[in-house]
Amino acid sequence: MSNSLYRQDFAIIASWLAFGSKALDLGCGDGSLLSYLRDGLEVKGYGVEKDDTNWLAAMQNDVDVIQMDLEAGLSEFENNSFDTVILSQTLQAMHNTEDIVKEMLRVGREAIVTFPNFGYWRNRLQIMTGNMPVSEDLPYEWYNTPNVHLCTIHDFDQLCAGNNIAIIERKVITNGHEVTLMPNWFGNLAMYRLKCAD
Amino acid sequence: MSEINAIGADSVGIVTPKTAHFNASFTLKSGGVLPVFDLTYETYGELNTEKSNAVLICHALSGTHHVAGRYTPEDKYAGWWDNLIGPNKPLDTNKFFVIGVNNLGGCHGSTGPASIDPVTSKPFGASFPIVTVEDWVKSQAMLADYLGIDAFAAVVGGSLGGMQALQWSMAYPERIKHALVIASSPNLTAQNMAFNEVARQAITTDPEFHGGDYYAHNVVPTRGLRIARMLGHITYLSDDAMGAKFGRKLKDTIKYSFDVEFEMESYLRYQADKFAGEFDANTYLRMTRALDYFDPATAFDGDLSAALDKVTAKFLVISFTSDWRFSPERSREIVKALLDNELPVKYAEVTAAHGHDAFLMPDEHYHAILRSYLSKIEV
Numbered sequence: 072m073s074n075s076l077y078r079q080d081f082a083i084i085a086s087w088l089a090f091g092s093k094a095l096d097l098g099c100g101d102g103s104l105l106s107y108l109r110d111g112l113e114v115k116g117y118g119v120e121k122d123d124t125n126w127l128a129a130m131q132n133d134v135d136v137i138q139m140d141l142e143a144g145l146s147e148f149e150n151n152s153f154d155t156v157i158l159s160q161t162l163q164a165m166h167n168t169e170d171i172v173k174e175m176l177r178v179g180r181e182a183i184v185t186f187p188n189f190g191y192w193r194n195r196l197q198i199m200t201g202n203m204p205v206s207e208d209l210p211y212e213w214y215n216t217p218n219v220h221l222c223t224i225h226d227f228d229q230l231c232a233g234n235n236i237a238i239i240e241r242k243v244i245t246n247g248h249e250v251t252l253m254p255n256w257f258g259n260l261a262m263y264r265l266k267c268a269d
Numbered sequence: 270m271s272e273i274n275a276i277g278a279d280s281v282g283i284v285t286p287k288t289a290h291f292n293a294s295f296t297l298k299s300g301g302v303l304p305v306f307d308l309t310y311e312t313y314g315e316l317n318t319e320k321s322n323a324v325l326i327c328h329a330l331s332g333t334h335h336v337a338g339r340y341t342p343e344d345k346y347a348g349w350w351d352n353l354i355g356p357n358k359p360l361d362t363n364k365f366f367v368i369g370v371n372n373l374g375g376c377h378g379s380t381g382p383a384s385i386d387p388v389t390s391k392p393f394g395a396s397f398p399i400v401t402v403e404d405w406v407k408s409q410a411m412l413a414d415y416l417g418i419d420a421f422a423a424v425v426g427g428s429l430g431g432m433q434a435l436q437w438s439m440a441y442p443e444r445i446k447h448a449l450v451i452a453s454s455p456n457l458t459a460q461n462m463a464f465n466e467v468a469r470q471a472i473t474t475d476p477e478f479h480g481g482d483y484y485a486h487n488v489v490p491t492r493g494l495r496i497a498r499m500l501g502h503i504t505y506l507s508d509d510a511m512g513a514k515f516g517r518k519l520k521d522t523i524k525y526s527f528d529v530e531f532e533m534e535s536y537l538r539y540q541a542d543k544f545a546g547e548f549d550a551n552t553y554l555r556m557t558r559a560l561d562y563f564d565p566a567t568a569f570d571g572d573l574s575a576a577l578d579k580v581t582a583k584f585l586v587i588s589f590t591s592d593w594r595f596s597p598e599r600s601r602e603i604v605k606a607l608l609d610n611e612l613p614v615k616y617a618e619v620t621a622a623h624g625h626d627a628f629l630m631p632d633e634h635y636h637a638i639l640r641s642y643l644s645k646i647e648v
Contacts, residue, residue, distance in 0.1 A: 115611070147605045
């Protein structure tokens, strides 16, 4: 993932959070998103991270990080205890994909989900030429990828519709630039701001 | 206790215990009263002029105030958490002033059942009151007053020691900046209390227990204490750790007898003898009871989050995957209650094979967590 795209990703997430709000970042990695939100918006954040090395890095970034496996659900977190629950580029590696999205909207009043769009034209091209896509955003070979649930923008829209989830806002970006024309073809990172449908 | 042959540059070196005498009566939660009492303690490092760098180490069931260093250059054993505490160690004595204290009811210097009752001029024995985690924390706060410490930079403890760190955060929120609660629990499960009951039964049914007044008979309920320790020791290890250490290894060839046949038996008997030779049975009874009684949520209809309502300390909570006596699930209950109160908390579930005893081991990742967390504490 290029650095410029990474920051763009952060900036859009920040634009969807209120100053001083409370956020939970699932799969927070080294805590750089939460540090960014804390420093820029005084967001009170908690992270969840399973990996030891990432956990330690997050702690060194002064992030309040809880070591647990997202696949087991979010039972440590009460209903509506966060303004926003974030799942940044982790959805595709989850086994219980549908459950975690529902859990996010139980714990948070809003949810932010970002994932690499499998419908991006470069991915489609590689499939057409006979191979599973390998790119900067999907850097793994089919046999060693942690990504078990890759999806397209259309697919995710259907998941939301089927689970009574309202899409407040959606942004699609490629190389740090927003894509508005045929995003399921030209966008490589999909970003959703979600809430429960009334 | 850790065994190292030489006193290295990262050791606190030769240490000497001190005793604080409190000339005032102390009423315990059980209703018992101690007319006066002593607390034996050790310190490592220097208290800074702002008195802001003090760290209290709370010991577990069989621990003492001797946390780090050695008493003589020839001393075979260092203090029980020596791998953690010293110059440039994770709990760095160049930065922190570290205090180890023997809890009330103990048998290593602080007033306990074997101490002389000033009223009768005989050992307290059975008449020594039941002590609780709350009592210990209260007495530790008196020690802090005695040492001129308003607030601890951190209170650190594993197992029963972790319960004390948690209690500190509730009882004296203004006097504790950080609580490090390791391999601990907000209360004991029925199974955990059951182990304690078997240990106590082993002691109290020993014919040499004499209702707790064995001092007067010049005997010690060694058999009971040995069995209690063996049982405890098994539960502090994991099946895997015991398997890796002993497996089914034989001491010699099979003799078809009830003597020591397997290495594991030899180890357990050695540990039992060592412990029974240096620990007081009445203290063991009281320490296990303090564990049983600790349950801060009871006063709040079982709501631990409500019990933590007044807490302001920042928390580091650590559990170990193979610890089945104080399992990660129990630590997560503490974490949940902290999250419910929107308190700063970092929680690590360390992959470790050593069971409950893992909290005393110098595991690289575990110590990296402690080093990193402690280095960020401002004093």
